[in-house]
Amino acid sequence: xxxxxxxxxxxxxxxxxxxxxxxxxxxxxxxxxxxxxxxxxxxxxxxxxxxxxxxxxxxxxxxxxxxxxxxxxxxxxxxxxxxxxxxxxxxxxxxxxxxxxxxxxxxxxxxxxxxxxxxxxxxxxxxxxxxxxxxxxxxxxxxxxxxxxxxxxxxxxxxxxxxxxxxxxxxxxxxxxxxxxxxxxxxxxxxxxxxxxxxxxxxxxxxxxxxxxxxxxxxxxxxxxxxxxxxxxxxxxxxxxxxxxxxxxxxxxxxxxxxxxxxxxxxxxxxxxxxxxxxxxxxxxxxxxxxxxxxxxxxxxxxxxxxxxxxxxxxxxxxxxxxxxxxxxxxxxxxxxxxxxxxxxxxxxxxxxxxxxxxxxxxxxxxxxxxxxxxxxxxxxxxxxxxxxxxxxxxxxxxxxxxxxxxxxxxxxxxxxxxxxxxxxxxxxxxxxxxxxxxxxxxxxxxxxxx
Amino acid sequence: xxxxxxxxxxxxxxxxxxxxxxxxxxxxxxxxxxxxxxxxxxxxxxxxxxxxxxxxxxxxxxxxxxxxxxxxxxxxxxxxxxxxxxxxxxxxxxxxxxxxxxxxxxxxxxxxxxxxxxxxxxxxxxxxxxxxxxxxxxxxxxxxxxxxxxxxxxxxxxxxxxxxxxxxxxxxxxxxxxxxxxxxxxxxxxxxxxxxxxxxxxxxxxxxxxxxxxxxxxxxxxxxxxxxxxxxxxxxxxxxxxxxxxxxxxxxxxxxxxxxxxxxxxxxxxxxxxxxxxxxxxxxxxxxxxx
Numbered sequence: 001x002x003x004x005x006x007x008x009x010x011x012x013x014x015x016x017x018x019x020x021x022x023x024x025x026x027x028x029x030x031x032x033x034x035x036x037x038x039x040x041x042x043x044x045x046x047x048x049x050x051x052x053x054x055x056x057x058x059x060x061x062x063x064x065x066x067x068x069x070x071x072x073x074x075x076x077x078x079x080x081x082x083x084x085x086x087x088x089x090x091x092x093x094x095x096x097x098x099x100x101x102x103x104x105x106x107x108x109x110x111x112x113x114x115x116x117x118x119x120x121x122x123x124x125x126x127x128x129x130x131x132x133x134x135x136x137x138x139x140x141x142x143x144x145x146x147x148x149x150x151x152x153x154x155x156x157x158x159x160x161x162x163x164x165x166x167x168x169x170x171x172x173x174x175x176x177x178x179x180x181x182x183x184x185x186x187x188x189x190x191x192x193x194x195x196x197x198x199x200x201x202x203x204x205x206x207x208x209x210x211x212x213x214x215x216x217x218x219x220x221x222x223x224x225x226x227x228x229x230x231x232x233x234x235x236x237x238x239x240x241x242x243x244x245x246x247x248x249x250x251x252x253x254x255x256x257x258x259x260x261x262x263x264x265x266x267x268x269x270x271x272x273x274x275x276x277x278x279x280x281x282x283x284x285x286x287x288x289x290x291x292x293x294x295x296x297x298x299x300x301x302x303x304x305x306x307x308x309x310x311x312x313x314x315x316x317x318x319x320x321x322x323x324x325x326x327x328x329x330x331x332x333x334x335x336x337x338x339x340x341x342x343x344x345x346x347x348x349x350x351x352x353x354x355x356x357x358x359x360x361x362x363x364x365x366x367x368x369x370x371x372x373x374x375x376x377x378x379x380x381x382x383x384x385x386x387x388x389x390x391x392x393x394x395x396x397x398x399x400x401x402x403x404x405x406x407x408x409x410x411x412x413x414x415x416x417x418x419x420x421x422x423x424x425x426x427x428x429x430x431x432x433x434x435x436x437x438x439x440x441x442x443x444x445x446x447x448x449x450x451x
Numbered sequence: 452x453x454x455x456x457x458x459x460x461x462x463x464x465x466x467x468x469x470x471x472x473x474x475x476x477x478x479x480x481x482x483x484x485x486x487x488x489x490x491x492x493x494x495x496x497x498x499x500x501x502x503x504x505x506x507x508x509x510x511x512x513x514x515x516x517x518x519x520x521x522x523x524x525x526x527x528x529x530x531x532x533x534x535x536x537x538x539x540x541x542x543x544x545x546x547x548x549x550x551x552x553x554x555x556x557x558x559x560x561x562x563x564x565x566x567x568x569x570x571x572x573x574x575x576x577x578x579x580x581x582x583x584x585x586x587x588x589x590x591x592x593x594x595x596x597x598x599x600x601x602x603x604x605x606x607x608x609x610x611x612x613x614x615x616x617x618x619x620x621x622x623x624x625x626x627x628x629x630x631x632x633x634x635x636x637x638x639x640x641x642x643x644x645x646x647x648x649x650x651x652x653x654x655x656x657x658x659x660x661x662x663x664x665x666x667x668x669x670x671x672x673x674x675x676x677x678x679x680x681x682x683x684x685x686x687x688x689x690x691x692x693x694x695x696x697x698x699x700x701x702x703x704x705x706x707x708x709x710x711x712x713x714x715x716x717x718x719x720x721x722x723x724x725x726x727x728x729x730x731x732x733x734x735x736x737x738x739x740x741x742x
Binding site: 092093095097098099100101342343344345346373431434435437438441442 | 569570574575577579580582583584585586587588589592656657
C-alpha cells in the first residue's frame with residue numbers, strides 16, 4: 001500500500017495532527033432511539049444568530065413536532081416540540097454549555113407520549129420553487145448539525161453577485177470518539193442523497209462531493225453503491241487527519257482551492273454541509289416537519305453503554321448519561337468532540353441542535369491534570385501543526401502580554417478557527433487555543449464597546 | 452590634483468552641504484514652530500506619571516493640559532498626594548477642587564466558604580480563561596471566579612486575594628483607575644464614591660431558594676431592603692436589588708437591617724463594611740466541597 005500511495009496520494013491538506021481516534025467503541029453500534037426524559041428543556045438560542053421567539057404559553061399542551069417558537073429574524077430558526085406534553089414554563093435562566101444562563105421553554109412530557117410524529121404535511125418537492133424550498137428549510141428549524149449550529153437556509157442564499165457552484169458534504173468526522181455521522185452515512189444513505197439532491201436544487205449547484213475520511217471506507221462504498229451513472233454527486237475518500245472536517249480544510253483537500261482570509265466558502269462558489277444535516281433534511285422537508293431529534297454519540301471511558309443514540313432535542317445531559325450508563329466516577333463531560341467541544345459545568349445542560357457527541361471521562365483517563373506549563377522553546381511544532389499556516393507561537397507570546405489588537409491586525413487571529421492542533425502538539429503544554437479564545441472574546445467586547 | 456586641493460575641495464563641499472542643511476533646519480524650525488505652554492511640562496513633573504486614567508483623561512500629560520485650560524481640577528488626580536496637588540493648584544493659581552474619593556467595589560461576596568463550586572476548573576489560571584469554559588464551574592453563573600485577574604492588572608497593589616478567593620480592595624491605595632472594572636469577565640467591579648455607602652454585593656438574577664442553593668450570601672430578591680428604604684432608592688430589577696445612587700442622600704442603614712443573607716452591605720468610610728443584624732452568621736472557615 002505504501003508504494004501504491006506514492007503514485008496515488010489520498011486527497012488531503014498540509015499540516016494538522018493525528019490524535020488517537022477511539023472510534024472503535026461506537027462505530028459498529030447502530031443508531032438507537034432513546035426514551036423521553038420527563039422534562040425537556042429547549043433553549044431559545046441554540047443556533048448562531050437571533051434567538052427564537054416563543055409561540056406557546058405556560059400551561060399549553062403541545063404535540064410532538066408542533067412549532068413552539070418562531071424564527072427571530074432571517075439568521076434564526078424556529079423550534080419544535082420534541083415530545084407531546086405540557087409547557088411548564090418559559091424559564092429565563094437555564095444553564096448552557098457555554099456558561100451564561102439563557103431563556104428556554106420547559107416541557108413536561110406526558111407519560112403516554114409516543115415516538116411517532118403526527119405533525120406535518122406531505123409536500124411535493126418537485127413543484128416547489130427555489131424560494132419556497134429555502135423557506136421550507138428555514139421552517140424545518142435546520143441548523144448545521146456538525147457542531148457550529150449555523151442556520152442552514154442562510155447558506156442557501158449566496159450574497160448578490162456570488163453563486164454556489166459546488167456543494168461539499170462533510171462526512172469526515174475527524175473528531176476522536178464521534179461516530180454519529182458515520183452511522184448516519186451507513187444507515188440513512190437514501191435520506192442523505194435525497195437531502196443533497198434537494199439542496200442542490202435550492203442552490204443551483206452543478207455538482208456535489210461527499211468527503212469522507214478513509215477510515216470509513218464502508219460508508220464510502222455504501223454511498224457509491226447508491227449513486228446512479230453520471231451522477232452529479234460523487235463520493236471521495238480523504239486522508240484521516242484532524243481537522244479534515246473543518247470546512248476550509250475539506251475544500252482545500254477536495255478542490256485544492258483556498259478560502260480567502262476573512263472570507264466564506266461562498267466566495268469561491270462553495271457551500272459546505274454536514275452529512276447529518278443533509279440526512280435530516282432528506283427526511284424532514286418532504287413531510288414539512290421540524291428538527292426535533294438528532295443522532296448523538298455518547299462515548300468515552302466514563303460510560304458503560306456507549307452508542308449512537310437518536311436523542312430528542314432538549315433532553316438534559318443528566319438523563320442522557322443515565323441512559324448510557326455513566327459511571328459514578330465520571331468526572332469530565334464534554335459536549336462535541338474532545339478537540340473542539342466544550343466541557344460542561346452542569347449536567348442540567350440540555351442536548352441542543354449542535355451537539356454531535358457527549359464524551360465522558362473518568363479520573364484515571366484524565367492525564368491533563370498537573371501538567372506544568374513551561375515557557376515557549378520556539379521549536380515551531382505549532383507552526384507545522386496549524387492547518388491554516390498561522391504562527392501560534394508568536395500569537396501565544398503576544399497573548400501573554402495582552403497585545404490582543406496586534407494579534408488581530410498583524411497575525412490574522414481572526415482566521416484561527418480554534419481547532420486546537422497547536423495546543424495538542426506543544427511540548428511546553430502552553431494552552432495556546434485558550435489564549436486565542438480569550439483574545440477573540442476580548443477583541444469582540446472591545447469592538448462592541450466602541451460601536 | 453594634489454592632496455591639498457582634494458582635501459580642500461572635500462572640506463569645502465562638506466562645509467557647504469552642512470550650512471545648506473542647517474539653513475533648511477533653521478527655516479523648518481521657524482516655519483513649523485508649535486507653541487507649547489511651558490507650564491505643561493512643569494505641571495506634569497508634579498503629577499505621578501502613572502498614566503492610570505483615573506481622572507478621566509488618557510494619561511498624565513493630557514491631564515496637565517486640561518489643568519491649564521481649566522477642564523480639570525488638581526484634586527481629580529487621586530493618585531497624587533494632597534500636598535502635590537496643592538502645589539499644582541498654587542502654581543497654576545487655580546482652585547484645588549473638591550476631592551471626591553472613589554473606590555472600586557466588588558459586587559460579589561461569594562467566597563469559597565459560602566458559594567458552591569459545581570465543577571472544578573483546570574487550565575490557564577485566569578478568570579477570563581475560566582469564564583470561557585462553561586462559565587468557570589461556579590454554581591452562581593454571575594459570581595467571582597477568584598483567580599485574581601483583577602489583582603494582577605492593578606497597578607497600585609490595591610487588590611489582594613483573600614483565603615476564600617475573593618479580591619479585597621485596599622481603599623487607601625485604590626485610585627479608581629477602572630482597570631479592574633475592565634478586566635473582570637463577570638463585570639463585578641463598580642466604581643463608587645466613598646459617600647455611596649449602601650451597596651449590593653451580589654449580581655445573581657435567580658430568585659429565592661434557587662439562588663440560595665448556590666450561595667449563602669446571595670440576593671434572594673426578598674425585597675425587604677426595597678420595602679424598608681425610602682421609596683425609589685432601591686428597586687428590584689430582574690430579581691436583584693438595585694440602588695439608585697442619584698438618591699444617595701436618602702440611603703441609611705435601615706436598608707441592610709432585615710436582609711436575610713447579608714447581600715446588601717453598608718460601607719463605612721474607613722473601608723470596612725457591615726451587614727444587617729438579621730443576616731445569617733457565617734462561621735464556616737473552610738472551603739465548601741465541590742459538587
